Amino acid sequence: MKINEPFVEKILTAFIKEELGKRGFKKAILGLSGGLDSSVCAVLAARALGPKNVIGLRLPYGKGKGGDFEDAAEMARVSKIITRTIDIAPMVDAYFKKHPTRERLLKGNKMARERMSVLYDWSAREKALILGTSNKTELLIGYGTIHGDMACAINPMGDLYKTQVRALAAHLGIPERIRTKAPTAGLWPGQTDEKEIGLSYDELDAILELLVDDRQTPDEAVARGWAKAKVARIINLVRCSEFKRQMPPIAKISARTIGHDFLYPCQWDR
């Protein structure tokens, strides 16, 4: 689980700079929630591109208030990036007024997609590429809204477990309050990741690393002392969320089909 933080910083800033450059962009944009992942991503982008080439959007539902909203402002200040605040309540409320629901997950997902919709609009306005902030833990267990917070152009964070993001955050000088507060997807007030998933990030990351990186079987993970129920639950989360990590399959009919045998690198030099 250990990482060499300065080396990882070097790789990720190079990744942001190079992937943007190849796509013809100089600027990046991301949603700033005040949480750990977007804070780390903002600092990496500022170091890679210069803070004036990074736009952090604060996208509260309603009038921004509370700790996370203040922390997002603090991160914009610390990283010196450009910031803008857009309230998503008018758009979200207009929709749910016509199609009401009491399911908070539906509301939360709609908000996550509304935020991403605003980000893509500002991506085009500012000619700035969208940086994803989903970490490896979230991506593996599918703890994210598809086409919401999981959408992006490139993702510098996707091969770092949450605990590794935390280590990187300390190296990058992210304020302690942001590093130590309980992670939340922010889908509804009072939500925390660990309460909702039912496992701590320390447990999740340790078990995921065994299963994924070290290629251990579930039985081997259990033999190392992890509760069978926890291992089974994680495997189930990973399996059920594979669709979130892939492009949708295309029915093959022709002689050459996108994704099957029409295969090009994402971006090449022209």
Add this chain to the structure above:
Amino acid sequence: MIIALAQISPFLGNVSRNLDLHLEYAEKARRAGVDVLVFPELSLTGYKLRDLVAETARDPRSSREFKKLRDASRGVALVAGFVEEKPSERGLYYNSLVYLHKGSILHLHRKVFLPNSGMFEELRFFARGRDVRAFGTPWGRTGLLICRDFLHLNSHYLLFADGAEISLTASAAPGRGAAGPDGFATSRMWEIMGETVARTTGTVVVYCNRVGIEDGAVFAGGSFVFDPSGRPAARAPYVDSAFVLAEIDPAAVRRARQAMPLKRDDRPEVTLANLERIVRRDENQ
């Protein structure tokens, strides 16, 4: 002799831009008095080509770009990687490496061991080479390998048995594992192999890896040269592009093989007899 390593980041899919980069480094090497300049694997095309292999493929005997490279090889010998399409095998693409000297092709190596697991999918796009052989150069008998070839022990043995005194490897090796004190964890694997081969074959071992990022794959750099006694003669940084020189004493191979006569005592006929037995046995089972 002076060997130079161009630890570059090629432009993916853009042969003419990469040609310019090669000519620029060739000129730099020529002015520095370099004898042999080594580029990474697929240095004229970039690595993660997928279906771009067809449009970036060239025949080194007829292509316009290779005419310019051959001209540049009058000033310094060049080892460069490219996608090869032979006129006699149209529609087949090889991951190839060419050794150019004084305007002509001294040798051409086609990658024999194509990695095709995990993040690699070379067998999907490339045909496999069959030959591992040494050839004469003004600086001593030399052999070429490409990336994964280097991790197969038998490649090194074949070059050793064929009389190579200099082994040149062009690589596009992505890094994996970021827990260590310096560079990627996988870089150690290449270094250990390089040093071991140098020591156990009394050969100059040259390894030129690339840098840069292609669709998320981070190439690890860390190119190196070991002299025939296993001492590091040059080392490039991890991850960053670099141009490094190694000066090799032409008498070093002779001295190393006097001190440790592993070449004299080698018995390729024993290897051959046992390999024949092993291959036959495997086929019968």
